[in-house]
Amino acid sequence: MNGGSPKVLVDDVTVHFDGALALDHLSLEIGRSEFVSIVGPSGSGKSTLFNVVSGLQRPSSGRVLLDGRDITGETGHVGYMLQKDLLIPWRTVVGNIVLGAALTRGVRGRDREEAAALASRYGLGEFLDHYPHALSGGMRQRVALMRTLALDTDVLLLDEPFGALDSQTRLDMQLWLLSVYEDLEVTILFVTHDVDEAILLADRVTVMSGRPGRILADLPIPLPRPRDLDVLTSPAFVELKRQVLGLLHHTPAAAAAR
Amino acid sequence: MNAFLRKTAVRLAMAALAVGLIFGVWNLVIFAFDLKAYALPTPQDSVATIYDRWSTYQPLMLQTIKETVYGFLIGAAIGFCLGVAMAASKIVQRLVYPALITSQAVPVVAIAAPLAILLGFGLATKLVIVALWVFFPVVVNVLDGLARVDRDLLNLARVMGAKRTRAFFAIQLPATLSPLFSGLKIGATYAVTAAVIGEWVASLPYGLGTYLNTAAASLDARGVWGATILLTMIGITLFLVVTAVGVVATPWERRSTARRGIRSLFINKQKGARRWFGSLPAGSRSESQSRPR
Numbered sequence: 001m002n003g004g005s006p007k008v009l010v011d012d013v014t015v016h017f018d019g020a021l022a023l024d025h026l027s028l029e030i031g032r033s034e035f036v037s038i039v040g041p042s043g044s045g046k047s048t049l050f051n052v053v054s055g056l057q058r059p060s061s062g063r064v065l066l067d068g069r070d071i072t073g074e075t076g077h078v079g080y081m082l083q084k085d086l087l088i089p090w091r092t093v094v095g096n097i098v099l100g101a102a103l104t105r106g107v108r109g110r111d112r113e114e115a116a117a118l119a120s121r122y123g124l125g126e127f128l129d130h131y132p133h134a135l136s137g138g139m140r141q142r143v144a145l146m147r148t149l150a151l152d153t154d155v156l157l158l159d160e161p162f163g164a165l166d167s168q169t170r171l172d173m174q175l176w177l178l179s180v181y182e183d184l185e186v187t188i189l190f191v192t193h194d195v196d197e198a199i200l201l202a203d204r205v206t207v208m209s210g211r212p213g214r215i216l217a218d219l220p221i222p223l224p225r226p227r228d229l230d231v232l233t234s235p236a237f238v239e240l241k242r243q244v245l246g247l248l249h250h251t252p253a254a255a256a257a258r
Numbered sequence: 259m260n261a262f263l264r265k266t267a268v269r270l271a272m273a274a275l276a277v278g279l280i281f282g283v284w285n286l287v288i289f290a291f292d293l294k295a296y297a298l299p300t301p302q303d304s305v306a307t308i309y310d311r312w313s314t315y316q317p318l319m320l321q322t323i324k325e326t327v328y329g330f331l332i333g334a335a336i337g338f339c340l341g342v343a344m345a346a347s348k349i350v351q352r353l354v355y356p357a358l359i360t361s362q363a364v365p366v367v368a369i370a371a372p373l374a375i376l377l378g379f380g381l382a383t384k385l386v387i388v389a390l391w392v393f394f395p396v397v398v399n400v401l402d403g404l405a406r407v408d409r410d411l412l413n414l415a416r417v418m419g420a421k422r423t424r425a426f427f428a429i430q431l432p433a434t435l436s437p438l439f440s441g442l443k444i445g446a447t448y449a450v451t452a453a454v455i456g457e458w459v460a461s462l463p464y465g466l467g468t469y470l471n472t473a474a475a476s477l478d479a480r481g482v483w484g485a486t487i488l489l490t491m492i493g494i495t496l497f498l499v500v501t502a503v504g505v506v507a508t509p510w511e512r513r514s515t516a517r518r519g520i521r522s523l524f525i526n527k528q529k530g531a532r533r534w535f536g537s538l539p540a541g542s543r544s545e546s547q548s549r550p551r
Contacts, residue, residue: 054417055416055417056413056416056417075416075417075418075419076417076418076419077419078417079417079418080414080417080418082410082414084408084410086408086410086411086414088411088428088429088432089510090432090435090508090510092515092516095516099418099428100418100419102424102428103415103418103419103420103421103424103425103428104418104419104420104421104424110529110530112530113526113527113529113530114530114531115530116526116527116530117527117528117529117530117531118530120527120531121531125527129515129516130514130515130516131510131513131514131515131516133510133514134514134515151418
């Protein structure tokens with residue numbers, strides 16, 4: 001963590017769904033410009049946690065603070081991206097990137113310029129006027145991420161954004177996200193099932209338990225940045241992966257790490 | 259552009275071939291069953307009749323076109339508004355849907371005459387009959403299009419801080435366009451039939467439907483077939499016009515890029531780059547890392 005007040009503070013959040021407990025007194029602190037990966041078994045409430053932070057779901061108790069301000073149950077403060085790209089078919093690449101502005105204050109020329117610059121910078125310069133259906137799955141996810149970046153917010157919630165891509169494209173996208181993150185001052189919360197992905201990208205990996213969702217462990221990832229492909233085969237990476245897998249599957253290594 | 263012209267030429271040739279085929283079968287039937295001209299004239303004769311009686315046909319045709327187009331537009335507008343209202347409110351939907359189904363289950367031919375008693379023998383009756391026929395496929399398709407908008411997309415709009423009205427105009431309304439035009443195409447083919455039935459019960463002022471009635475009563479086969487060909491052409495033209503408007507209104511369905519608008523000419527990437535990369539030294543490491551695919 002970078003010290004000072006946390007960028008996002010999830011404070012003792014509990015969520016009940018029809019009597020079932022989805023999140024159980026969960027607290028989480030994310031520092032300014034920190035990249036936190038969240039891993040956990042299916043049904044551990046990772047998506048529920050995102051819905052709470054984004055304001056879609058009001059928690060049964062607890063609160064969410066952004067820069068120290070209470071935003072519990074309020075939307076419009078953070079960016080959100082899902083496994084589905086959710087691009088709008090009748091909007092071009094630039095049109096999709098500026099969607100946030102179109103939905104709130106109206107699109108200005110500057111928004112389009114910034115969108116075009118962002119797309120050009122990250123390999124979509126020739127596709128500014130393309131409709132989503134003309135793009136590959138990887139390109140569509142890039143556009144979806146740029147749309148999230150272009151919002152007037154610097155906190156991004158990414159919910160398995162690369163889960164639907166083939167492994168080759170996924171690795172490319174991970175490296176690409178690393179470069180984006182290292183360029184820009186953004187805070188990222190990243191949900192994934194893929195332990196390699198979690199470690200490769202993050203400053204910290206948070207492991208959640210099965211239902212009800214609790215935090216089992218919070219593992220710092222001290223791998224130096226900028227990171228590249230070689231990180232994946234380094235001894236430090238393999239050791240971290242052993243620890244995370246142990247935590248997820250409750251082996252002795254897990255107990256040791258705790 | 260050359261490829262486009264060639265494709266268009268091939269399509270037109272195919273359409274002409276299709277018409278030729280219909281005329282060929284028509285002639286074959288006359289030949290095979292040895293039909294006399296007073297029973298079934300040849301297509302050539304029928305088309306010739308249109309030329310011969312053009313001064314009779316022309317005003318009738320304009321009248322029928324007027325009924326067809328106005329009725330179609332009224333039906334489409336009502337259908338669209340109903341579809342949107344029903345999608346916006348579950349209560350409206352539960353109230354209106356049974357009425358909709360009823361309106362389609364009632365045989366229009368059966369209520370055409372009572373409608374004429376109610377609304378008179380003028381334009382109003384015919385417009386109501388055409389609109390009654392056209393609005394249904396439009397409602398159903400618009401409703402379907404709105405129901406198919408991804409809930410996650412609407413949630414995403416909420417997360418982005420969108421007001422409901424903004425989200426409606428930016429996401430839901432445009433999503434109705436493609437299904438709307440599917441409904442309009444079906445409606446366009448119904449509209450002429452409806453106009454003819456309207457004219458059978460409400461005959462003033464005269465149209466091609468009225469003419470069909472009197473021509474058939476006097477066993478004027480050539481006149482009937484001439485009018486029928488004209489009515490068919492009205493239907494086909496309306497369908498083609500609707501299709502063409504649909505193509506222009508939903509460019510993303512067949513184009514991979516937007517037509518370059520005036521707006522995109524003013525996009526200055528360099529200026530926009532400042533927000534994102536203002537503090538970066540030129541040629542920083544991400545240049546080599548981001549690999550376009």
